[in-house]
Structure formats: C-alpha cells, structure tokens
Amino acid sequence: MEHRHWPHPAKAVSIKEIETHEEATISAYTDGSKYQRGVGSRVVIFKGSDIMARQKLKLDDRCSNSQAEQLAIHKALEETELLNRESISPLTAIIYTDSRVSLDSLHNPYSHSFLVKEIRKKVASLERSEWGIKFSMVKAHAGTHGNEIADRLAKEVARSEGTKHVFARIPKSTLYQEAEEEARQKWQREWTTSHKAVATRQYFPTVQDKLRSKIKLTPKITAVLTGHGMTNAYLHRFHLSWEATCSCGNEYQSMDHLLFHCANTSAQREVLKQQIGTWTASKQDLIIKHQKEFCAFIESIDFDDLQLGNQRT
Numbered sequence: 001m002e003h004r005h006w007p008h009p010a011k012a013v014s015i016k017e018i019e020t021h022e023e024a025t026i027s028a029y030t031d032g033s034k035y036q037r038g039v040g041s042r043v044v045i046f047k048g049s050d051i052m053a054r055q056k057l058k059l060d061d062r063c064s065n066s067q068a069e070q071l072a073i074h075k076a077l078e079e080t081e082l083l084n085r086e087s088i089s090p091l092t093a094i095i096y097t098d099s100r101v102s103l104d105s106l107h108n109p110y111s112h113s114f115l116v117k118e119i120r121k122k123v124a125s126l127e128r129s130e131w132g133i134k135f136s137m138v139k140a141h142a143g144t145h146g147n148e149i150a151d152r153l154a155k156e157v158a159r160s161e162g163t164k165h166v167f168a169r170i171p172k173s174t175l176y177q178e179a180e181e182e183a184r185q186k187w188q189r190e191w192t193t194s195h196k197a198v199a200t201r202q203y204f205p206t207v208q209d210k211l212r213s214k215i216k217l218t219p220k221i222t223a224v225l226t227g228h229g230m231t232n233a234y235l236h237r238f239h240l241s242w243e244a245t246c247s248c249g250n251e252y253q254s255m256d257h258l259l260f261h262c263a264n265t266s267a268q269r270e271v272l273k274q275q276i277g278t279w280t281a282s283k284q285d286l287i288i289k290h291q292k293e294f295c296a297f298i299e300s301i302d303f304d305d306l307q308l309g310n311q312r313t
C-alpha cells in the first residue's frame with residue numbers, strides 16, 4: 001500500500017486491553033511518579049522472567065503524574081520496537097500500567113495531548129510491523145513483580161538529582177497558572193507603586209481583592225471607586241462647577257465628604273450603619289465585606305441633587 005493511502009494513525013489504531021489472564025511473549029511494566037522532589041518514568045521489559053531492557057527518564061519538575069505514566073508507556077513501546085524480533089515468537093507484547101487515566105485517554109478519540117498521540121502512533125507503527133500490542137491495567141502496589149520493580153525505580157528516578165530532563169512539555173494548565181500568577185504579581189507591583197488610581201486603591205489595596213470582587217459597576221459606583229466625577233470638588237477642578245463647596249456648608253465636596261461626613265447624606269448613612277452594625281469599617285471592608293449594603297448606600301445618594309444649582313452651563 002502506498003504511503004499516502006495509509007489511514008491516519010490516530011484513526012487507524014485501536015487501543016486494546018487484555019482479557020483476564022491473557023499473556024504475551026513480552027511484558028512491559030511502566031510507571032510514572034511525581035513527588036515533591038521530581039517527576040520520573042521507568043520501564044522494565046521482560047521476556048518470561050528475563051529482563052530485556054530497562055529505561056529511566058526524568059521529566060521537568062512541572063510535568064504531571066499522567067505525563068510521567070504516558071512517557072513510560074511510550075518508552076516501553078519504543079523499547080519493544082528495538083528488541084531483536086528474531087528471538088520473539090509470537091510477536092506479542094502487553095504494556096502494563098497502573099494509570100487508568102492514561103488508558104482512558106488512549107481510548108478517548110477526543111484526547112489529543114502530545115503523548116497520547118505519540119503513543120497511538122507508536123502502537124500503529126508496531127502493528128504495521130506485525131506486532132500485537134495490548135494494554136493491561138495493574139493495580140498500583142498489587143505486588144506484581146515487574147510492576148513493583150518499575151514502581152520502585154520510577155521513584156528513584158524522580159528523586160535523583162542532576163539527571164537531565166528528557167521530557168519538558170509542561171501541561172498547559174500549569175503554564176496558565178504560572179502566567180496568571182506572574183501577571184497578578186506584576187499588576188500588584190504597579191498597583192502599589194502607581195500614583196494613579198489612589199481612590200481605587202483605598203477600596204482595593206490588593207489586586208487579588210479586585211479580581212475576586214464581582215462588583216456590578218454602575219455610573220455611581222464607578223464614580224465612588226475611581227473618585228472621578230459626581231462631586232463639586234471634582235467638577236470644580238475641571239471648571240464644570242462654580243464652587244467646590246457642598247450644599248451642607250462644608251467648603252469641599254469631595255467623594256469622601258459625601259459618603260462619610262456630609263449632613264445631607266446622613267439619613268442614607270444611618271441606614272447603612274444599621275445594616276452593617278458598625279461604623280468602624282474601612283473602605284476595604286465596606287467594598288469586600290459589606291459590598292451589597294455599601295453599593296445600595298451609594299445608589300441611594302442623589303449626586304445630581306447635591307450638585308444642583310452649581311453647574312456651569
């Protein structure tokens with residue numbers, strides 16, 4: 001058959017699991033381990049009770065346990081392919097794994113992770129050269145001899161320092177988490193050192209708080225949180241009002257004045273005080289712990305009315 005007529009390997013290959021007590025000429029025990037001190041894969045290949053090949057591989061510390069399991073499976077297939085086929089009859093091999101997750105991924109046609117695809121390709125390639133490849137789930141620590149060896153060696157590899165990583169495809173989820181954390185820290189540094197957004201920072205000292213907050217931004221709430229707009233002090237600064245004074249007599253109608261001190265908003269403030277039962281709350285507490293009540297308080301203030309008669313036209 002011409003190469004171009006070959007079925008796509010991922011479509012052609014079916015991952016077969018053994019029936020009970022089925023045996024093969026070659027038994028390949030695979031294991032992957034992720035420990036605090038590292039990630040490692042190990043393969044031991046038996047023909048009968050003879051060890052035909054051993055392999056240990058070290059993965060990047062950020063690789064997952066499943067990746068270690070799958071790398072071991074892939075290595076087992078590679079090692080099987082390298083065996084002297086003249087001495088093997090029939091050409092059958094069983095790949096033992098204790099990773100149900102990996103077997104399920106191999107069966108799942110929608111799973112296209114790098115290693116899963118590589119394993120399927122390798123199985124297809126072996127089957128084209130007349131190998132019969134099957135998989136078997138072994139329970140972890142079930143005492144199967146070959147599996148015990150692979151398991152023990154995988155742990156040794158994971159712990160061994162200085163071994164060069166042979167596999168460093170970090171899972172996307174891990175990369176995203178790291179990128180997100182990095183961005184958050186960068187944002188936090190800018191947030192803390194910036195001269196802008198002073199008003200906002202009083203409500204949200206940390207970016208984390210801001211990110212967690214699902215606050216619904218209305219025009220009034222935005223004005224309060226940014227300190228931009230809706231007060232005479234602000235409008236006066238931009239020559240949009242005659243005076244910076246407040247209608248209560250205070251000479252400076254800032255947002256803080258309107259929210260926390262103004263006599264004209266004392267009725268609304270009383271409602272808020274009763275609802276949250278305290279008035280020692282910081283701005284941060286108001287927006288984080290008492291958000292619902294605080295936002296209702298902001299919405300209850302008629303900022304237009306408090307500026308009435310003061311706008312320049």
Ligand SMILES: [Zn+2]
Pocket residue numbers: 246247248249250253257258261262263264
């Ligand atoms: Zn006032």
